[in-house]
Amino acid sequence: MRNYVFSSCLSALSILALSVSGLAAEKAAEESKPGPSHEVHSLRLQGIDLKAEEIDYKIQRGGRREINLNGQAMIQIDQITVRANSIHAVYTALDQLVLELQEHVSIVSPGDHLRAKATEAKFDFGAKTLLLKGREDKLAQLNRYEGSRVNQLIATEIQIQFTDQETVFIKSSGPVEISERKQTPEDDFPVLQQPRNDPFPGPAPDYAPRKAQTSFSPQTDLFSPSSRPAPRTRKDF
Structure with missing residues (x-):
């Protein structure tokens, strides 16, 4: 009788050990899984290139355009490249564009x-x-x-x-x-193509x-x- 109880206890301990090991393995596998990918999307408009994890582009009444970029955001307009965590842009004509940039802002303009x-x-x-x-x-x-x-x-x-x-x-x-x-x-500066529509008119830059x-x-x-x-x-x- 004593041996039977002892054997039952050993079996229960073995099952518990296996369960704990299984949970630990599942937790380790879960932690080793790669996090959600932050895919960068691209959108090319007339005279302007956009890149970001999230791109929201709207055309409002009167031709007013509104752009919201979030996550690894980038806008390139001819020679000018701007990057930031988030970018908000509004314009009716490209030469009237207004950009508002937030966090880790970088601006490169070879022409200037x-x-x-x-x-x-x-x-x-x-x-x-x-x-x-x-x-x-x-x-x-x-x-x-x-x-x-x-x-x-x-x-x-x-x-x-x-x-x-x-x-x-x-x-x-x-x-x-x-x-x-x-x-x-x-x-x-990076080698860029000749400007298509320079927002700051003047002689063509030679870089x-x-x-x-x-x-x-x-x-x-x-x-x-x-x-x-x-x-x-x-x-x-």
Whole structure:
């Protein structure tokens, strides 16, 4: 009788051990499964290319178009490529496009010889303005290219006004860092096709760096060697 009870206990323990092992194996298999894939979709419209995990495109009354991109969002318009976590765009005509970008913003424009990074930005093609905003822990950054030199501006907020193909006025607010360095291979712009419909009309760009008049205020051209003041580091204008 005692042996029978002992054998029954051993059998119960074996079943329990097998059950626990089975649950552990199922849990391990579940954890090893790949997470949901974040597939990036593409949509090509007239004069504009879109990419994102989620694309919402609407045509409203009067021909007003509204675009919402979420997840690895990208918009390319001729020479200009913008990326962000999310992008909201509205326009009736492409030269009146307004872009609002949120988180991990990146803007590349070979024709304007600039790259920009920010936590949020607003790009108004009609007004020809670009507003970059950063945070205290992640400031906005603008790289402007002149010949073999790279002029870099870092600030909490940067405002850019494109007056024509050769002139860009730049203002900044909050603490500012200004530096200059030589170009590196990482600064090379991608090879792009000739523009189909340049939102900022002017001579067709040859993608070779050209001297540009760039200023942070109407009175001072900080990127001009003849008028550049002593470097300023994290000081308010």
